Amino acid sequence: GDSVTQMEGPVTLSEEAFLTINCTYTATGYPSLFWYVQYPGEGLQLLLKATKADDKGSNKGFEATYRKETTSFHLEKGSVQVSDSAVYFCALRGTTGYSSASKIIFGSGTRLSIRP
């Protein structure tokens, strides 16, 4: 079945450092890919998305490119801030059937902590 694998955390960086959180997926067809962020004590917020190969999603300085050839969707940010401290979930939604399209498959989450 469909699955998402993302790098284990926690990840601790200093402010203004470069961030990469790796994410790879397994899915049939052409899934839509997402990054969600969850701040402490809150629900999920969609950070960015990409729906087809070579699409680049971007938001708030974060970027991720849908790489079909490597089945990856790595999250990057050039200069992180303390306010970026949160848990980041890579996720996919399938497109090969009604049930698959209804369900978001999440990775295990990566906790990011930014030191001032």
Place this chain on the structure above:
Amino acid sequence: DTEVTQTPKHLVMGMTNKKSLKCEQHMGHRAMYWYKQKAKKPPELMFVYSYEKLSINESVPSRFSPECPNSSLLNLHLHALQPEDSALYLCASSRILDRISSYNEQFFGPGTRLTVL
């Protein structure tokens, strides 16, 4: 109004209690979802409603009973829960339930943190 609201924010209940979680959206979305998120784990889908009808039940125990009384509201009725049911319960909605990705984007509420004693 572009948000999903959930009440209560926190809930503590005993194993013999009956309680309900509520979710509301006024975005005109016709698909609504319940997820369960255990500590330090990703959310897991429980139920999906489409046009107020239950479309997907991910083999959830019967002590969880969803209800969609109208297109804006989604309830989750709880009865005889176990301590292992303690979790963050997230509600989400999307424009419709369909394979077209732009209509299927899910918007999440802040969640209800449930503790079962």
